[in-house]
Amino acid sequence: MYLVQIARLAPEKTMLTADLKLMIDTDTLTPQAESRLLEFTGSELFVRTFREGMDMVEQTAAYLDGAGRDDSQKLSRSDALVYASNSMRLTTRLMQVASWLLVQRALKEGEITSVEARQDKYRLVAEKRPEAGLSFSELAKDANALPAVLVDLMAQSEQLYERIVRLDRSLYGSIAAQTGNTVADQINRLEAAFGKTARA
Numbered sequence: 001m002y003l004v005q006i007a008r009l010a011p012e013k014t015m016l017t018a019d020l021k022l023m024i025d026t027d028t029l030t031p032q033a034e035s036r037l038l039e040f041t042g043s044e045l046f047v048r049t050f051r052e053g054m055d056m057v058e059q060t061a062a063y064l065d066g067a068g069r070d071d072s073q074k075l076s077r078s079d080a081l082v083y084a085s086n087s088m089r090l091t092t093r094l095m096q097v098a099s100w101l102l103v104q105r106a107l108k109e110g111e112i113t114s115v116e117a118r119q120d121k122y123r124l125v126a127e128k129r130p131e132a133g134l135s136f137s138e139l140a141k142d143a144n145a146l147p148a149v150l151v152d153l154m155a156q157s158e159q160l161y162e163r164i165v166r167l168d169r170s171l172y173g174s175i176a177a178q179t180g181n182t183v184a185d186q187i188n189r190l191e192a193a194f195g196k197t198a199r200a
Contacts, residue, residue, distance in 0.1 A: 063153065068149070100122065
């Protein structure tokens with residue numbers, strides 16, 4: 001599982017691919033912005049945030065590969081589809097959180113430069129909320145249909161994701177989202193693909 005693979009990266013150094021080296025942006029941060037960025041990656045706040053993110057990745061992977069499988073098998077067909085959609089969203093969200101954290105650690109350890117770290121593809125954007133048009137009763141119905149552990153993980157991961165989005169904006173500034181290359185877009189594309197499969 002992807003989350004298990006990402007969790008195993010936590011104690012190791014993040015290695016750059018040749019492709020990444022070839023895609024270095026020529027723009028540079030201002031001295032003040034770069035200093036602030038390096039100060040953050042060397043701070044206790046980053047250490048705590050990194051550990052929190054990786055702990056959640058490990059916790060989620062353990063649940064989805066363990067007790068979550070049993071929980072999903074107890075659901076009705078329609079509820080199982082809701083479970084699959086939300087677990088996929090949870091997994092994708094945490095994969096992107098872990099990726100962001102690993103990039104910051106690579107910057108801290110001198111494996112990449114600040115120019116590489118600020119590439120658009122590493123930026124996080126606020127997720128589109130598919131529940132925006134749903135009534136409270138419909139949201140409550142979905143929550144009641146899902147295992148409590150999954151609902152709790154979804155809530156925790158959303159809070160973590162939003163906090164890291166704010167950090168990303170603060171450290172790198174507001175960068176225009178690139179169509180087809182942002183976290184939210186990847187999640188929406190996955191959910192759209194899943195929806196088509198479920199209706200087939």
